[in-house]
Amino acid sequence: MSSFEDVLAADRRIEPRDAVPDAYRSTMVRQIAQHAHSEIIGMQPEGYWITRAPSLRRKAILLAKVQDEAGHGLYLYSAAETLGVDRDDLTERLIDGRQKYSSIFNYPTLSYADVGVIGWLVDGAAICNQVPLCRSSYGPYARAMIRICKEESFHQRQGYELLLTMMGGTAAQRAQVQDAVDRWWWPSLMMFGPPDADSPNTARSMAWRIKRHTNDELRQRFVDMTVPQAERLGVTLPDPELRWNPGRGRHDFGTPDWDELKRVISGGGPCNAERIERRRRAHEDGAWVREAALAHAARRQEGETG
Ligand SMILES: [Fe+2]
Ligand SMILES: [Fe+2]
Numbered sequence: 001m002s003s004f005e006d007v008l009a010a011d012r013r014i015e016p017r018d019a020v021p022d023a024y025r026s027t028m029v030r031q032i033a034q035h036a037h038s039e040i041i042g043m044q045p046e047g048y049w050i051t052r053a054p055s056l057r058r059k060a061i062l063l064a065k066v067q068d069e070a071g072h073g074l075y076l077y078s079a080a081e082t083l084g085v086d087r088d089d090l091t092e093r094l095i096d097g098r099q100k101y102s103s104i105f106n107y108p109t110l111s112y113a114d115v116g117v118i119g120w121l122v123d124g125a126a127i128c129n130q131v132p133l134c135r136s137s138y139g140p141y142a143r144a145m146i147r148i149c150k151e152e153s154f155h156q157r158q159g160y161e162l163l164l165t166m167m168g169g170t171a172a173q174r175a176q177v178q179d180a181v182d183r184w185w186w187p188s189l190m191m192f193g194p195p196d197a198d199s200p201n202t203a204r205s206m207a208w209r210i211k212r213h214t215n216d217e218l219r220q221r222f223v224d225m226t227v228p229q230a231e232r233l234g235v236t237l238p239d240p241e242l243r244w245n246p247g248r249g250r251h252d253f254g255t256p257d258w259d260e261l262k263r264v265i266s267g268g269g270p271c272n273a274e275r276i277e278r279r280r281r282a283h284e285d286g287a288w289v290r291e292a293a294l295a296h297a298a299r300r301q302e303g304e305t306g
Contacts, residue, residue, distance in 0.1 A: 008209055013139035015080040024208055027201070028138050029083050030099070031210065036076035037094045037101035041275050043069045045109040046118060061158050066150045075148065079140040086289075095280045101259055104191050106269030113166055113173070113180040116123060119159015121181075121188040121226070127152045127241060128222045129192065137209035160229065168235050174234075181230070182238045189253075190261045192219040198258070223251050 005022050007013070014020060043066050053059035077087045093099040104122055109115065130149050136142045166173040193199060193215040205211040213221075223242075230237050241254035253273065263269065 008137060008207075011135075011209065013142060014137050015139045023204075025083055027205065027208070027210065028270040029080055029085050029142065032083070032138075032141055033085070033090045033093070033099050034074055034101060036073050036080060036090070037099060037107065039073035039076060040207045041094075041101045041105045041279060042122075044275055044278055045105055045107070045271075046115055048109060049112060049115050052112070058112075058115075058162070061162075065119070065155050065158060068155065072144075072148050072151070076141075079138075079144045082140045090281055095156040095276060095283065097267065097276070100265060102191060103269065104187050105275060106264050106271045107183070107187055108271055110183070111180060112178045113163070113176040114184070116159045116162035116166065116177065116241075117180040117184045119155050119157075120163055120229070121159075121184050122191070123152050123159060124226060125157035125188045125191045125222050127156060128218050128225070132212035132218075135209075135212060149158075160233070163233055177233075178235050181235045184257050185238050187264075189219055189222070189256045190258075190264075192216075193221065194258060195260065220250055223253050227251055230235040 002010075004014065004018065004024070007018065014024075046062060047066050050062055052058060053062055077090065078091060081087055090099065094101065104125075109118070119282075127149060130152065133145045134142055134149060136145065137159055163177055166177050196202060196214045196216045201217055202211065202214050206214070227237065227242070227244075239254045241252060243252055244250075246250045264272070
């Protein structure tokens, strides 16, 4: 049997029964749980628009997308459970604020253009973050991420397609798209986390091959990918410092408001309280389903053994 270090050095995957340092296990649990919570909480800002979709086609697309996010949450809670934690316990930790979820889902969705912009920018940023995680050192997480990334790429395209349609519509629709881009651009850049200089755990996560790139590298990749898409769409990204730098062969861009990120992560965003309250109610409303499933499983087992 090879040791933890050998597996990492050979760039192979760590599996559930392998012996790992406690800090690796707790880092992995924290990261996977935070990711799972983000998928589930992330259903709320868009879920609001399902009953308000402008056409049957848009409703079917949005419904499929939001259901995908529920599925992502379930794969990830299952991956977390292979590390010896319990999903109910993780949900409790989310609801009482001991575990976090992505800052992005604490912003409100004000018009249907927000659905498009979330698909384009938020799912786009998620793809940049998650594609390298398909090679993350923890096997169950890496494998979950492969399927998740395929679905995220559908999410990004449906968002972009919606925006292209709106940009070909009326002046009022184009203004709605631009307004949504103005509101979501900076929070999307914050999805990659604090700047590298202020991200003390990055080095260890990279040594453990949980992460493959730093926050700033991924943020840069996202900006470079998104600028030509914005041009094609005909929207302006709200950053006066954004320009191509031929020397670097990349775009230069302005600095996100890191105080805002800290505030939103620690509960002070526009929708934090509402998101958690909604999640708490949904968890309570679902208690009878969990109880019935457990009673059913217990009775079946009795039938088999007795
Ligand atoms: Fe997702
Ligand atoms: Fe998504």
